Amino acid sequence: MKRHLKRLAAPATWKIPRKGFKFIVKPSPGPHAQERCLPLLIVVRDVLGIAQYAREAKKAIKKGEILVDGVKRKDYKFPVGLMDIIEIPKLKKFYRVSIDHRGRITLIETSEKERNLKICKIRNKTYVKGGKIQLNLHDGRNIVVDKDIYEKNSSLLITVPDQKIKKYLPLKEGMTAFVLGGKYKGQVARISKIDGKEVTLKNEKNESFITPIDKIIVIGEAEPEIKVL
Structure with a gap:
């Protein structure tokens, strides 16, 4: 598998300059499709502009200066996708991964109050040992619950990184x-x-x-x- 891809061939959903260095880093395999996520290095250098060069971005990431959903991620290719929270403690900055009206991945600045809150869509649910239910979420998380009250395609408001459910957001009229x-x-x-x-x-x-x-x-x-x- 190739470690890089040509910048001009990067997904149209990547909001990055198309001119510049010929190659660009690919995200590591993960829960998000390539066109639905960005490598952490691209977020730090190209989207947020915190670093000018790749080596600077890699250094900051390796030192654990960038948190994703409350966890230090030291893999510069770590895939960042929809609803993820990017936290930069040194700058006291917080961003949420969203999409714009053109379908491009974008980061919106959010408040410290929301830095531990995330909405996840329920992709599927399965029954596990002990009669419990495992909820499979859009970002690759799995949460085991006791009661079978959660439906596919509905959402959960959870806290990260502890994955506690704060609120159930069912798919229904009026939502x-x-x-x-x-x-x-x-x-x-x-x-x-x-x-x-x-x-x-x-x-x-x-x-x-x-x-x-x-x-x-x-x-x-x-x-x-x-x-x-």
Whole structure:
């Protein structure tokens, strides 16, 4: 497997300069598809501009100066994806991974109050020993729960890194969602109808549209639980 890819061939979702060094680092294998994540080095150097050169970014990462979801990540190729929290303690800066209206991965600055909060979409659930249920989340996490009250495609508001569930955000009419794909990607909208594998939503401009369930993530009830834009 190649360790690098050509900058011009990088996914269109990567919000990076297309001119410059010919090659760019690839993310390590992980829960996020390549077009849905960025290597930590790219986040530090190209997106946040904390370092000018790769060696500077690698040094900061290796020293544990960059936290992802409250954990020091020392692999400069570590894949950073949707809803992850990037924390830089030395600068007292906090960022959440989101997407913009063009579907590109972006980082939005957030508050210290939200640095331990994350919303995860339930991709699947399985039954494990002892009659318990394992929830498989979009970022590769697995959380074991006692009660079978959580449904696929709904979301959890959790704390990181301890993975404690603060709130269950079910997929149902009236809930607020963040759109991940299609014409209305990068928008916050209210779910007005659920029909099989599709949902109808209404955005802030009062426009109604239909999109597949796998193109949204529930982020709150009347209002988003966290900042995503």
